[in-house]
Amino acid sequence: xxxxxxxxxxxxxxxxxxxxxxxxxxxxxxxxxxxxxxxxxxxxxxxxxxxxxxxxxxxxxxxxxxxxxxxxxxxxxxxxxxxxxxxxxxxxxxxxxxxxxxxxxxxxxxxxxxxxxxxxxxxxxxxxxxxxxxxxxxxxxxxxxxxxxxxxxxxxxxxxxxxxxxxxxxxxxxxxxxxxxxxxxxxxxxxxxxxxxxxxxxxxxxxxxxxxxxxxxxxxxxxxxxxxxxxxxxxxxxxxxxxxxxxxxxxxxxxxxxxxxxxxxxxxxxxxxxxxxxxxxxxxxxxxxxxxxxxxxxxxxxxxxxxxxxxxxxxxxxxxxxxxxxxxxxxxxxxxxxxxxxxxxxxxxxxxxxxxxxxxxxxxxxxxxxxxxxxxxxxxxxxxxxxxxxxxxxxxxxxxxxxxxxxxxxxxxxxxxxxxxxxxxxxxxxxxxxxxxxxxxxxxxxxxxxxxxxxxxxxxxxxxxxxxx
Amino acid sequence: xxxxxxxxxxxxxxxxxxxxxxxxxxxxxxxxxxxxxxxxxxxxxxxxxxxxxxxxxxxxxxxxxxxxxxxxxxxxxxxxxxxxxxxxxxxxxxxxxxxxxxxxxxxxxxxxxxxxxxxxxxxxxxxxxxxxxxxxxxxxxxxxxxxxxxxxxxxxxxxxxxxxxxxxxxxxxxxxxxxxxxxxxxxxxxxxxxxxxxxxxxxxxxxxxxxxxxxxxxxxxxxxxxxxxxxxxxxxxxxxxxxxxxxxxxxxxxxxxxxxxxxxxxxxxxxxxxxxxxxxxxxxxxxxxxxxxxxxxxxxxxxxxxxxxxxxxxxxxxxxxxxxxxxxxxxxxxxxxxxxxxxxxxxxxxxxxxxxxxxxxxxxxxxxxxxxxxxxxxxxxxxxxxxxxxxxxxxxxxxxxxxxxxxxxxxxxxxxxxxxxxxxxxxxxxxxxxxxxxxxxxxxxxxxxxxxxxxxxxxxxxxxxxxxx
Numbered sequence: 001x002x003x004x005x006x007x008x009x010x011x012x013x014x015x016x017x018x019x020x021x022x023x024x025x026x027x028x029x030x031x032x033x034x035x036x037x038x039x040x041x042x043x044x045x046x047x048x049x050x051x052x053x054x055x056x057x058x059x060x061x062x063x064x065x066x067x068x069x070x071x072x073x074x075x076x077x078x079x080x081x082x083x084x085x086x087x088x089x090x091x092x093x094x095x096x097x098x099x100x101x102x103x104x105x106x107x108x109x110x111x112x113x114x115x116x117x118x119x120x121x122x123x124x125x126x127x128x129x130x131x132x133x134x135x136x137x138x139x140x141x142x143x144x145x146x147x148x149x150x151x152x153x154x155x156x157x158x159x160x161x162x163x164x165x166x167x168x169x170x171x172x173x174x175x176x177x178x179x180x181x182x183x184x185x186x187x188x189x190x191x192x193x194x195x196x197x198x199x200x201x202x203x204x205x206x207x208x209x210x211x212x213x214x215x216x217x218x219x220x221x222x223x224x225x226x227x228x229x230x231x232x233x234x235x236x237x238x239x240x241x242x243x244x245x246x247x248x249x250x251x252x253x254x255x256x257x258x259x260x261x262x263x264x265x266x267x268x269x270x271x272x273x274x275x276x277x278x279x280x281x282x283x284x285x286x287x288x289x290x291x292x293x294x295x296x297x298x299x300x301x302x303x304x305x306x307x308x309x310x311x312x313x314x315x316x317x318x319x320x321x322x323x324x325x326x327x328x329x330x331x332x333x334x335x336x337x338x339x340x341x342x343x344x345x346x347x348x349x350x351x352x353x354x355x356x357x358x359x360x361x362x363x364x365x366x367x368x369x370x371x372x373x374x375x376x377x378x379x380x381x382x383x384x385x386x387x388x389x390x391x392x393x394x395x396x397x398x399x400x401x402x403x404x405x406x407x408x409x410x411x412x413x414x415x416x417x418x419x420x421x422x423x424x425x426x427x428x429x430x431x432x433x434x435x436x437x438x439x440x441x442x443x444x445x446x447x448x449x450x451x452x453x454x455x456x457x458x459x460x461x462x463x464x465x466x467x468x469x
Numbered sequence: 470x471x472x473x474x475x476x477x478x479x480x481x482x483x484x485x486x487x488x489x490x491x492x493x494x495x496x497x498x499x500x501x502x503x504x505x506x507x508x509x510x511x512x513x514x515x516x517x518x519x520x521x522x523x524x525x526x527x528x529x530x531x532x533x534x535x536x537x538x539x540x541x542x543x544x545x546x547x548x549x550x551x552x553x554x555x556x557x558x559x560x561x562x563x564x565x566x567x568x569x570x571x572x573x574x575x576x577x578x579x580x581x582x583x584x585x586x587x588x589x590x591x592x593x594x595x596x597x598x599x600x601x602x603x604x605x606x607x608x609x610x611x612x613x614x615x616x617x618x619x620x621x622x623x624x625x626x627x628x629x630x631x632x633x634x635x636x637x638x639x640x641x642x643x644x645x646x647x648x649x650x651x652x653x654x655x656x657x658x659x660x661x662x663x664x665x666x667x668x669x670x671x672x673x674x675x676x677x678x679x680x681x682x683x684x685x686x687x688x689x690x691x692x693x694x695x696x697x698x699x700x701x702x703x704x705x706x707x708x709x710x711x712x713x714x715x716x717x718x719x720x721x722x723x724x725x726x727x728x729x730x731x732x733x734x735x736x737x738x739x740x741x742x743x744x745x746x747x748x749x750x751x752x753x754x755x756x757x758x759x760x761x762x763x764x765x766x767x768x769x770x771x772x773x774x775x776x777x778x779x780x781x782x783x784x785x786x787x788x789x790x791x792x793x794x795x796x797x798x799x800x801x802x803x804x805x806x807x808x809x810x811x812x813x814x815x816x817x818x819x820x821x822x823x824x825x826x827x828x829x830x831x832x833x834x835x836x837x838x839x840x841x842x843x844x845x846x847x848x849x850x851x852x853x854x855x856x857x858x859x860x861x862x863x864x865x866x867x868x869x870x871x872x873x874x875x876x877x878x879x880x881x882x883x884x885x886x887x888x889x890x891x892x893x894x895x896x897x898x899x900x901x902x903x904x905x906x907x908x909x910x911x912x913x914x915x916x917x918x919x920x921x922x923x924x925x926x927x928x929x930x931x932x933x934x935x936x937x938x
Binding site for chain 1 (some may be wrong): 554582583584585606627628630634636638639641642651655657658659660662663664665666667668669670671672674675678679683694695717721723724726742763764765766767786815822823824825832853854855856889890891892893894895896897898902905906909910911913915916918921923924925927936937
């Protein structure tokens, strides 16, 4: 960087920090390098990041607005984040940005059992909302594996999925309305609280999954359902991942709608067990975990039908679990698979989603790609909706291995697109999938993205350089 | 209009028609005044309309694109329509526009039972799609009362609701992806076919409910569900509409999720019976029709619980119907209420949606507003989700009555907003709710609408002058 630019950056910094300190209590503006470092990136270890000018931790909507306005005035990028559990680098700091950390905005403002909605601040942790709803006999379904840590704001920004999506849909399906600070620093409400509403464009829906590039979400109204009925768990062991994939297609072909249908392979189970000492059985190469929450005898029949699908696809062992504790342990292991694998080395996480009938073929291709590029690939998957998370693991500080993993990553994306899939089922584009997005979308559609971005963030301060260039 | 403008209009007309005739077979370009007149407006009798230059009835996507390109070249507005069953004037012709009628694009291109989606052209009639899906054991839930006539394209453009929304959501919840011709005449695909996907902004979602102002939809991929389980019908008679409203709130408070909860008043029943001679009982002032599709004994229990809610709110008679034919007749009458009332005189249709607990209060206010403005108001309602359709009926050619009805219409909107509702639950803004939209939305949000419109329709040719000014 030349002297002139450096000087300019220094000046912006001083003026911006002054503006932030006028707008917010001093303890909300963080410059301590050790603390700032913790906010530099999300969980996408492989995505680039840079040093922010400052981290700001507002507690109120007005403070958020003040931050956006200060950044507008000083032409500084705003990178908004929740808990930083994202897996695509969407919340990674860019050089000279302000990181707007909303984790301190944790109020559950309202839970209305009759209208079946909750109004929350963006920093509310997913599991906390679920627990609060349960006290009213209500359920907030979207359950990303990160639910114990990730925030509703982050879930909305990335349109997070989860385990129950296969029956109950994704975050998008539960967002009724929101309050945002716009790219021009205005505070507005989008969407509604009523059961239905078509007053104007669905701008609230547009914000969902826009990864902080179109507005800063300061409050969210989510739709709730009555508490889920008890679930039966159907477990199946398979020798090969392709057999497991065939079981998944068979479940769809049988017309079943499981409330979860997860795949986890031996490598993940071993890693979880080594970490958490859960005493997991790891006899199988691949485990499928299905759930059925249909009430009564019909649910029992559906569980048996799922079992048959597993068996016919070649399960070496299968059972409808009558032991809730054991079933919960298996699902807990599934949720812990990602952090467990992270302990073994840098993990490059895939998130392709393919048609259900293409699941066996896609799993076979992932296996072949791993072999071809000498890359260890473990697999977890929301298999029931074709959303696969191959985890590419490399030894630390092994550059050639890293390069091979990246080549494998790109090939997995190619394969998913070839099979009619998408480059990202639920993690978002962030930085890791920008190239993939450009592959997936028509250039005209990418231009439409740019036009919408310019329309709503005319000064280009909201998470610039993410999603598309 | 001055001479110069008239001359210019004449010239545009000649050149445009020439361009259309180059692009399309001659029989697709309609200029016969009698035929053109049939395409001048939708079912919103009270909304203004004007004469189009021509009506174009393309049969293929490329023909649609050719029409949009010709209109772009000649700076001519494109008003897209399906069956013209809209109730807000969204498809009304504007002076000198081209009406793009997609009713001839009726192919159901694909129904995939395993992936559970259908790919259709925009002119497919809702009921035809439902019937085709049923042959595969599948169900397309959105069921506007106009389902026997309205098209999927129109349903998507208006984000149509219907009777089953109270449990199964609206059109928006079933749109996975689409092909559109953009405001710049390009043909692109938005959205996806996979179960999940977050690759970029949700532009497919943005198109839903945008009333032809952001793109022309030429193909739609909709999500399907397994066929609905058999329903029990719970009917309740009430002396007063407010009692019926209290029953609706009670159903919500009891934690029930009916598969339909419709309200229809005596005036509507009498009008339907006079027209269709269905032999309907019209002993009650207001009838509530609930449905429960939960399977098995649990469903039976839910139906009994709904019955108790009706009784406790003051039903004069109530029963769980064991006679499917009788139940179907009641629902058929509900669906016919709107056209039956139209036979009695010009109908101004309301479409407010309020919180469920505000339903009794809103119904009381509608009654009071009718009395205050000496306007006959009949009521049908998707009561279970607070979506009310008061029908304001005036004698033909009675200008003072018309003015009173318009004043009542405005007051109903005020009341709905005051109670936390929206000006349009499912019909869309079109022309009739433009003022209401401006009341409901923050001016900044209206500006966001304008920015998005300019971004995606930079030449302003797509249904200009609708939704917002």
